[in-house]
Amino acid sequence: MLISTTDCRRRAAADLLRTAQGTEPGALIPGTDGSLRRAVAPNAAGHLIWAEETSSGRRRNLTYEEEEAFWAFAAIEVLRLTGIRNEELLELTHHSVTQYRLPSTGEVVPLLQIAPSKTDTERPLLVSPELADVLSTIVSRLRGINGAIPLVASYDVREKVWNPPMPLLFQRGIGTEHRAFTPTAIRKLLINTLAATDLTNAEGEPLIFSPHDFRRIFVTDAIMNGLPPHIAQVICGHGSIETTMGYKAVYPAETIEAHRAFIARRRAVRPSEEYRTPTDQEWDAFLAHFEKRKVSIGTCAGAFGTPCIHEHSCVRCALLRPDPDQRGRLIDIRDNLIARIAEAAREGWLGEVEGLRVSLAGAEGKLAQIDRRSHQRKVVGLGLPITRSGDH
Numbered sequence: 001m002l003i004s005t006t007d008c009r010r011r012a013a014a015d016l017l018r019t020a021q022g023t024e025p026g027a028l029i030p031g032t033d034g035s036l037r038r039a040v041a042p043n044a045a046g047h048l049i050w051a052e053e054t055s056s057g058r059r060r061n062l063t064y065e066e067e068e069a070f071w072a073f074a075a076i077e078v079l080r081l082t083g084i085r086n087e088e089l090l091e092l093t094h095h096s097v098t099q100y101r102l103p104s105t106g107e108v109v110p111l112l113q114i115a116p117s118k119t120d121t122e123r124p125l126l127v128s129p130e131l132a133d134v135l136s137t138i139v140s141r142l143r144g145i146n147g148a149i150p151l152v153a154s155y156d157v158r159e160k161v162w163n164p165p166m167p168l169l170f171q172r173g174i175g176t177e178h179r180a181f182t183p184t185a186i187r188k189l190l191i192n193t194l195a196a197t198d199l200t201n202a203e204g205e206p207l208i209f210s211p212h213d214f215r216r217i218f219v220t221d222a223i224m225n226g227l228p229p230h231i232a233q234v235i236c237g238h239g240s241i242e243t244t245m246g247y248k249a250v251y252p253a254e255t256i257e258a259h260r261a262f263i264a265r266r267r268a269v270r271p272s273e274e275y276r277t278p279t280d281q282e283w284d285a286f287l288a289h290f291e292k293r294k295v296s297i298g299t300c301a302g303a304f305g306t307p308c309i310h311e312h313s314c315v316r317c318a319l320l321r322p323d324p325d326q327r328g329r330l331i332d333i334r335d336n337l338i339a340r341i342a343e344a345a346r347e348g349w350l351g352e353v354e355g356l357r358v359s360l361a362g363a364e365g366k367l368a369q370i371d372r373r374s375h376q377r378k379v380v381g382l383g384l385p386i387t388r389s390g391d392h
Contacts (some may be wrong), residue, residue, distance in 0.1 A: 002209070003080070005197045006073045013069035017062045020049050028054070028310065036060075067172060071181070071198050072189040074138050075170070079211055081131040083218030083236055084114055084213040086183050087158065091115045094149045094167035097127070097135060123237050154180035186211055297329055297366070298322040315362035322366040324373065334363040 016029070016036075023029050025037040028344045029051060039050035041060055049062045078089060091187040096113045110127035112135075127135070142149045151165035170181040190209055215236070222232050233240070295314050299321045315333060322330065337360040344352045 001197050001199055002194065003076065006069075006076050006193050007194060007348055009069040009193065010073040013062070015068040016051075017049055017066040020051055020062050068189060068192065070141070071170070071172060072193045074134060074195065075181075075189055075211075075213070076193065077134045078131070078230050079214035080218060081128060081134070082114075082125055083215045083222075084125075085215065088114050088182055089211070090154065090168070090170055091163075091185070092169045094139065094169065096169070097139075098124070100124070123234065125235060135169070142167075142169070148234065150178045152178050152180045155182075157183060158372050183211075246255050285308065295320070297326040297333075314357055315366055317362075320366065322370050324370050327367065330363055330370070334360065334367065335361060 004056045014319055016032070020036075020038055021271055025038050025040045027038055028034050029036045029038055031274055034053045037054055039052040041048070041050045041059075047063065050057070051062050053060065075089065077091075077355055081084075092112070092115075096115070098111050099108050100111050101108050110132055111124040112131070113129050114123050114125060116122050139149065144150060144166070149167035149169075150171065152168050152171045153165045154163045154168060155161075156163055168180050170186075171178050171180065173179075187210065190211065194209055197207075201207050202225070219232055219236060219330050222235070227235075274293055297314060297320070300314070300319055315330075337356055341353055341360065342358045344350075344356060
């Protein structure tokens with residue numbers, strides 16, 4: 001809606017100005033249904049075209065309206081098609097548009113060179129056909145009689161210095177001179193254009209937009225359409241990929257669809273034999289992965305994915321079910337604990353002695369648990385029944 005309104009306002013303002021220029025002062029302007037009259041303004045500057053509303057008599061500077069509509073269109077289009085910062089937009093010059101020849105094919109592609117700003121690094125951006133059309137329109141508008149773009153000095157509000165005169169792309173004529181756009185002027189153009197759209201937020205209030213919002217939209221749109229995040233980081237000039245991903249809006253449906261697409265791509269390239277029907281033993285092993293946690297000396301009965309409250313000192317844990325095959329390892333652990341307790345007592349490490357004794361009691365308890373289970377499983381030969389003579 002914003003883009004459509006911006007373009008319509010630009011074209012309507014240009015058509016009205018063109019028609020008014022061909023209308024005699026005092027006459028009704030064609031195509032306005034008699035609502036506008038070419039104003040008689042003998043004291044106005046010669047390059048300004050004024051109109052007068054027939055109903056209220058209010059005067060309108062049609063030249064100024066056309067300027068505002070065009071530069072609102074230019075700023076919004078460049079911001080949304082490049083994702084550059086407002087500061088970088090205002091530092092674009094005629095020299096920023098360069099060419100690059102692809103080494104593989106020899107094709108020449110246009111690039112937009114972004115001057116160092118927040119990250120103090122220069123970076124090139126590929127110029128899309130839509131962006132090339134907008135830049136061409138800006139350059140054509142600014143060219144003077146000699147075909148050159150006027151040189152304009154601009155003030156850097158961050159560095160607090162005046163930049164040398166340059167052929168800035170965002171400049172306009174004020175009186176008899178050309179001046180560079182300021183950040184405040186760009187925000188004002190955006191506010192006025194938004195007001196013309198009648199767009200509102202979720203609460204029904206007028207929508208508020210900043211130039212930096214186009215940067216967030218650019219990153220979101222690029223990554224959602226398949227641009228790798230690390231490439232988006234380079235394009236945006238971010239110092240870290242975390243900053244880039246922070247700009248990107250993620251939606252639940254997008255996450256689900258992206259995951260499904262990833263699984264489909266993976267299944268397409270992996271061997272089909274990997275997707276055979278699992279056996280009953282394989283399926284039971286898979287389910288057991290979520291029900292049990294295998295540790296070095298047995299099986300943990302704690303829920304899968306839950307933290308260990310004993311900090312992995314398993315011999316202390318009542319949920320550990322020791323493996324009888326690991327009895328020898330448990331004996332080694334017990335003997336090691338006894339030796340460490342003796343060392344700690346000899347050195348006077350009383351606090352460590354207490355903790356080691358708890359672990360020793362746990363190790364001895366697990367050995368006793370294995371012994372009980374082994375005793376319970378011991379096979380007792382009952383023999384075969386003998387039939388005695390005389391029994392029926």
